[in-house]
Amino acid sequence: MNEMTITNAQYVSIDGQNECIIATIDGVEKAVPMSEGNRHYDEIMRQVEAGTLTIADAE
Amino acid sequence: MSTLKVNTIQDTTGNDAISIGSDGSVGFVQTQMSHRNLIINGAMQVAQRGTSAFTPSASTYTLDRWFAVSDPGSKFTVQQNAGSVTPPVGFSKYLGVTSTSAYTLSANNFNILDYRFEGQDTVSFAWGTSDAKDITVSFWIRSSLTGQFSFIVYNAASGGTKRYAATYTVSSANTWEYKTVTIPGDTTESWGSDNGYGMILRFNLGTGSTYGSATANAWQTGTQFGTSGDNSIVSTNGATWYITGVQLEVGSVATPFEHRSYGEELARCQRYYIRYFSSSVDSGDTVCQAATGAGTTNVRLCWNFPVTLRAQPTITQVGTGWHLKKPGAAAVSSTSTATTASNWFYGDKIVMQVAGWSGLGDNYCYNVAPQSLTELSFDSEL
Numbered sequence: 367m368n369e370m371t372i373t374n375a376q377y378v379s380i381d382g383q384n385e386c387i388i389a390t391i392d393g394v395e396k397a398v399p400m401s402e403g404n405r406h407y408d409e410i411m412r413q414v415e416a417g418t419l420t421i422a423d424a425e
Numbered sequence: 426m427s428t429l430k431v432n433t434i435q436d437t438t439g440n441d442a443i444s445i446g447s448d449g450s451v452g453f454v455q456t457q458m459s460h461r462n463l464i465i466n467g468a469m470q471v472a473q474r475g476t477s478a479f480t481p482s483a484s485t486y487t488l489d490r491w492f493a494v495s496d497p498g499s500k501f502t503v504q505q506n507a508g509s510v511t512p513p514v515g516f517s518k519y520l521g522v523t524s525t526s527a528y529t530l531s532a533n534n535f536n537i538l539d540y541r542f543e544g545q546d547t548v549s550f551a552w553g554t555s556d557a558k559d560i561t562v563s564f565w566i567r568s569s570l571t572g573q574f575s576f577i578v579y580n581a582a583s584g585g586t587k588r589y590a591a592t593y594t595v596s597s598a599n600t601w602e603y604k605t606v607t608i609p610g611d612t613t614e615s616w617g618s619d620n621g622y623g624m625i626l627r628f629n630l631g632t633g634s635t636y637g638s639a640t641a642n643a644w645q646t647g648t649q650f651g652t653s654g655d656n657s658i659v660s661t662n663g664a665t666w667y668i669t670g671v672q673l674e675v676g677s678v679a680t681p682f683e684h685r686s687y688g689e690e691l692a693r694c695q696r697y698y699i700r701y702f703s704s705s706v707d708s709g710d711t712v713c714q715a716a717t718g719a720g721t722t723n724v725r726l727c728w729n730f731p732v733t734l735r736a737q738p739t740i741t742q743v744g745t746g747w748h749l750k751k752p753g754a755a756a757v758s759s760t761s762t763a764t765t766a767s768n769w770f771y772g773d774k775i776v777m778q779v780a781g782w783s784g785l786g787d788n789y790c791y792n793v794a795p796q797s798l799t800e801l802s803f804d805s806e807l
Contacts, residue, residue, distance in 0.1 A: 369483060369484040369494060370483060370484060371482070371483050378764045380764065380766045380778060381766075383766075385764070385765070385766035385767055386764040386765055386766065386767075388762060388764065392482065392483060392484070392485065393482070394741060394743070395741075395742075395762060396739050396740065396741050396804075397739065397740040397741075397742070397762050397763060397764045397765065398739050399737045399738070399739070399765050399766070399767055399770065400767045401736065401737040401767050401770070403620065403621055403735075403736040403737070404736055404737055404738070404739060404805070405739075405804075405806060405807060406739045406804070407739075
């Protein structure tokens, strides 16, 4: 089951590395750290692995 | 007047329950005298996310630490003191659930209210060992519907399968009733013991047959959230389900609710969620933070928290953005969202980067302040 509706996911590059994901989660834009144990990051990765979400490259 | 002189009081099976020292000191052998209640915000006092009604389109945290899921969405609202009824004696707040329609549940639908524990906060249960202890859940409930309801406790740690479905009965409509349920300790499965998922306490507000067929008052495995005889709040338009005074403690006896001060309870909640700023109170424009230029277009600032957070938080920023200030120059603005890096979290502080500037000096010192934010929040919830 999906506990969150996630759209517009995009990596943020800091010092040349992907370090954060900006995404709209349940209608609100959030900055999600790429840190296991963060519930938003864990759900993003779960949906990516399920093939229901794609994260755009950093600008 | 009479006097009873003893040094130990035992239960009916011969286990010491109360010990009395020769100096008059008293020790409760099995029951903690403080910090008994493992539920944070069980009195529903803290509502950092606001006191307006929450309508979970999918899921949302509501009052602090209380997480609601509606599938399909928006079948109920959650609000502190919804309906403005008089709380039970000794309480000023409650969590109020109100059904938004007379919804006919499909098999896969579920509507629930969760309390999610860190694994390390439940290790005193000794679950998964032969010494596993009973726990007791107690709460005040007031519903417009009478009859059977249920909640489950389940192992949400990675690989966990065990769950216990407990039923309770609302006898009189629209009347506060005190309920207690004792759950025998689980001796067989490994439960969480770190800052990740431990146990989840989940109240059933209306669940279809796929998830609503648990065996009542028994340990089991599976994916069920409720039992087949449960009432469904979401199936009656305007039905209400109000709860407060939620306590979960080790042992087989429900002790009186352990009241804590608002300040103490707020600090406990802030381990999982901290919100700053509100347009009606302070939008942050005067909260200057020292910042460092990073290249010509970014600044980095350190934000200190009042407590140590459970895990690296998600940042939510609502409002205009940020002001950058330096001596002898007018403030300039950026509407960029603050971001962070995976190694910029130190428990009680985080480094954030705000982009969107120009002409900055790398490693130069600046001051940065929120500009008309209605929310800057940090979410470390489970």
